[in-house]
Amino acid sequence: MSPDLDPSTVVVHAGRPARVPDAPLGESPVFSSTYIAGGNRGYGRFDNDAWAALETTLGQLEGGRGLTFASGMAAAAAVIDLVPVGGRVVAPAHAYSGVLALLDQQAATGRLTVERVDIADNDAVAAAVAGADMLWIESPTNPAMEVADLPAICAAAHAAGATAVVDNTFATPLLQQPLSLGADIVMHSATKFIAGHSDVLLGAVITADDSLWTALELRRRSLGAIPGPMEAWLALRGLRTLALRLDRAQSNAAFLATRLLDHPRVSRVRYPGLPDDPGHSRAAAQMSGFGAILSIELGGDAEGAQRVCESTSLWVHATSLGGVESMLERRRRWAIEVPTIPDDLIRLSVGIEHPDDLWNDLSEALKA
Secondary structure, eight states: OOTTSOHHHHHHHTTOOOOOTTOOSSOOOOOOSBOOTTSSOOBTTTOOHHHHHHHHHHHHHHTSEEEEESSHHHHHHHHHTTSOTTEEEEEESSSOHHHHHHHHHHHHTTSEEEEEEOTTOHHHHHHHHTTOSEEEEESSOTTTOOOOOHHHHHHHHHHTTOEEEEEOTTTHHHHOOGGGGTOSEEEEETTTTTTOSSOOOOEEEEESOHHHHHHHHHHHHHHTOOOOHHHHHHHHHHHTTHHHHHHHHHHHHHHHHHHHHTOTTOSEEEOTTSTTSTTHHHHHHHOSSOOSEEEEEOTTOHHHHHHHHHHOSSSEEOSOOSSSSOEEEEGGGSTTSOTTSOTTOEEEEOOSSOHHHHHHHHHHHHHO
């Protein structure tokens, strides 16, 4: 598609079938494990029409070639598998707990070593990445909402000979394109904003490096971490409305963050859209919006934070994010969550409901 098109247009039109008479407007899921010999497809574990359409769309949004996986963790595992045995990974001190747990598991077996670093501290990242094989980045981080200086730390990774990987799940391709900022690989838990309706498990990676794409495709093919055709089709259908969903959810998040700043029960609001947030200037420089995720702290009251999560009627107490419905969770209720995440921190994934209804429900829970 034309490079002059806005991403909100690309997300609607990319990856569709050719416009010929009587062709369908959109790609359909193909339910077949087997294909007639003589072509390039070969076998159902290698390719699928629904995957291809979704991968084309994500690739055009991020500026590379896409690959879809059975889940976000499957995508992350394939990327981490690129690190040679005995290699070293530099990872954020705060990031998605599933990825950090996977890195710790692999470190415990001796397959690789891991160094945690404050991903928002450029000097600390540059020092840590010397001699590393991979720099794993989240920005904004989950659930601490720290913002990394992507151009600076990707450049530091390259100077050290390391592969720079960015988990772009929170920002989505509409708000941030890490490949254009120096990353080698972008990954998504497409379960979240991309699919957007809390009904699909899916992961994706995108890279502009053909050798990296080939290595990742081989891992998907060999390990069998493939998405089902229905899941890929549902994610693509959800992706078509990402611009609309994200616009409303982001507006709601900004509204709530501002209101929460003045709430007497809230001691801290973590949201890069707030002018006083530590990551605001970086986010404004490298993102086209501040996203729909924020975190709040309740002055050390972990029990109160848990009661808030259990007292809402509209907000859903659940372990996920990026859906049309608003969700909240005290992240330290999970044993694998990083212990430096405050015990009273609540992560809020803001949906597309009316902002006043969301505020009234949340403020009542905070009072209780």
